[in-house]
Amino acid sequence: MEIRERIGWNVRRLRAEREVTQEDFATDSGIDRGYISGVERGVRNPSVLVLERIANALGVDVSVLFDEAKAKAFSARRQR
Amino acid sequence: MEIRERIGWNVRRLRAEREVTQEDFATDSGIDRGYISGVERGVRNPSVLVLERIANALGVDVSVLFDEAKAKAFSARRQR
Numbered sequence: 224m225e226i227r228e229r230i231g232w233n234v235r236r237l238r239a240e241r242e243v244t245q246e247d248f249a250t251d252s253g254i255d256r257g258y259i260s261g262v263e264r265g266v267r268n269p270s271v272l273v274l275e276r277i278a279n280a281l282g283v284d285v286s287v288l289f290d291e292a293k294a295k296a297f298s299a300r301r302q303r
Numbered sequence: 304m305e306i307r308e309r310i311g312w313n314v315r316r317l318r319a320e321r322e323v324t325q326e327d328f329a330t331d332s333g334i335d336r337g338y339i340s341g342v343e344r345g346v347r348n349p350s351v352l353v354l355e356r357i358a359n360a361l362g363v364d365v366s367v368l369f370d371e372a373k374a375k376a377f378s379a380r381r382q383r
Contacts, residue, residue, distance in 0.1 A: 226351055226352070226354075226355045226365055227351055227352070230351060268350045268351055268352050269350065269351055270348045270349065270350050270351075271306055271307055271310060271348055271349055271350075271354070272306070272307070272348050274306075274351070275306045284369075284371070285306055285369055286366055286369035286370070286371070289364075289365055289366035289369060290366070291364070291366070
């Protein structure tokens with residue numbers, strides 16, 4: 224799984240666990256909703272400081288966004 | 304420890320373990336030596352794809368660059 228997809232699936236996974244819409248998440252993080260959507264689809268290349276804002280809004284450490292096993296498990300469930 | 308410093312200390316730590324100079328590491332990763340130096344000092348804000356190039360050149364997964372405990376331990380040893 225490509226690194227940007229790995230991050231994207233983890234953001235989707237954590238947002239889904241928290242039952243937060245993309246729109247509310249955009250407000251929480253102060254990041255544009257379209258940009259969030261692009262991160263989730265793995266088409267954006269966020270910087271470390273943007274990742275930190277995303278992680279803070281999700282209440283996790285940045286390292287959690289790089290959890291490959293959880294990203295794969297979540298994407299497998301979603302794509303079934 | 305600020306997120307960019309955490310990454311910086313981990314890059315220094317892994318580069319030191321491999322006994323690779325900044326110059327050789329720049330060649331390995333294809334990233335400018337001045338930029339590498341800035342990442343190590345925590346003054347750059349690298350994107351995910353740049354972090355991946357750095358991690359690949361160090362032979363680790365990107366998530367290793369976010370290991371806070373190891374960054375802190377290494378910085379404590381260096382600053383003593």
